[in-house]
Amino acid sequence: MVATAVAGFSPSASHPRLGIDSLAVLERPPLPRTSPLRRTPLGAIDWKALRASALQGLRRKLRPTPASTIEDLAQEVMVTLFRLSRRETLLNPEALTNTLVHRVYVDHVRRMRGPTGRLDPLPDSDSPLEAPAQDPAREVGADMLQLFRFVVLEHFKQHDAPCHELATDFFAELSWASVARRLQVRHITVIRRWSRCMVQIRELAYSQRGPVWEWAREARIV
């Protein structure tokens, strides 16, 4: 599997494939907790150096951005890197850090453009993205789209196992046709099954308060 299919960003020519392929683990289920063999020993990674590299890369890409925002985004890179290191040995953590920096940078700019900005076309190359001016009073927070999906999955995990399975599959594939193939049912069948689940999400979105639901209402997706 190539990195572009996993991370959604084309690795630049300077990124050796060896390290970037570590992102492939993102599409596989986590290794069992009892299988530490392939995990990266924490001590084997120079986290301080990687963090410095992430900060430097983000500063270069987001020049007019407040330092606190850069710190938050670097922290996001490091958390993702840490999670990956627990799943699989990182063969080239430096290259992976660079890839994650680019990914977090692009995500940040798209988040800043509002909900629909998440779907803006990606640049063809490493050319800089046009970021809207940041309100100094507005701090970077959680990615609401990801948080929305998390809340949906967690709700179904607790209350509706069939919907949880469908949502997990769909959020991984973003294709009901693919989900139908995996479940070996007709396309329309899986969509009808999901419709019942979707009603629950809509009810949640209309009845609950909090930033996740407000985001969904503002984005006019419910």
Next chain:
Amino acid sequence: MSTSPSHDWATRRLLAYSVGLMPEDELLRLEEHLAGCPECRARLAPLKAAAGAGAGHLPSSLIATWPRSSRLLEGLERELVEAHLEDCEECRAALAFAGHEPVVAPALSGAGSESASGTSRAPAPSGRHFWAWASGLAGAAAGLLAWAAATHPGWFERGPHAFGTMAGSARPVAVAFEFALDSLTTGAVRLPEPGFRARAAKPIDVGAVTNVSGMVLILPPALQPPSPEAGERRMVITLLQDGRELASHTGPFYTLGDAIRLRPEGRLEAGDYDLRFALDPAAAGEPALVWFYLLRVR
């Protein structure tokens, strides 16, 4: 780049599609478009990757900004994050790596939180916030009522009551409702913002409920009239066990006050009870607003 009306429609609907919120008829149409539109597939691809990275875990962006982001969580989303943290070693480890305690920061709004003395009131939401939320709830309530009417017709057959009986109990116990209590009443349980469907996300432990003290419940802002006009609307409170109505009371919304008490004649049996609040709509033809709580009696 494609510019057809079909493509324009698809690009506008991709976000709803990516979170699974698209009606059945539109889903088929969009997936048909996606199959033949590389540009739309390319727009979706990064979102697919982000989800595949672990949609079932706390987002890295949330962990990275944990102290202030977790503070903003409210109601159900807060409960779900807390529940996930209890079970997920991976997310706790990620939080520890980021230098944070695996504890959701106290809510900014103060909703559901108490002061050290345990007697502070949650601040009332702004009118705009409440009504935006309440009007949204109206749509959900319509579906809920339809579901409830179909599955529990008995819920809607009772008239106004000040007392009810434990229909499901071997020894019937009448339950009285008392209203406009002082919220500082000893042993009062603060109700969180309303839950979803027939069950709250988590049961609320109310301890033992006897005739001596009953069960005192401090109402959240959503259960207090935001205006005198709203206060005149009819509120029906119903206590249920296993879907069976045990007690019900009907009266104006304003009579609830800050806190209410449910006082049984004897002692309530241990178990789970549903407490339902149904508020008449502001205008005829609109659905009622319905809230549910799951109460656990010891």
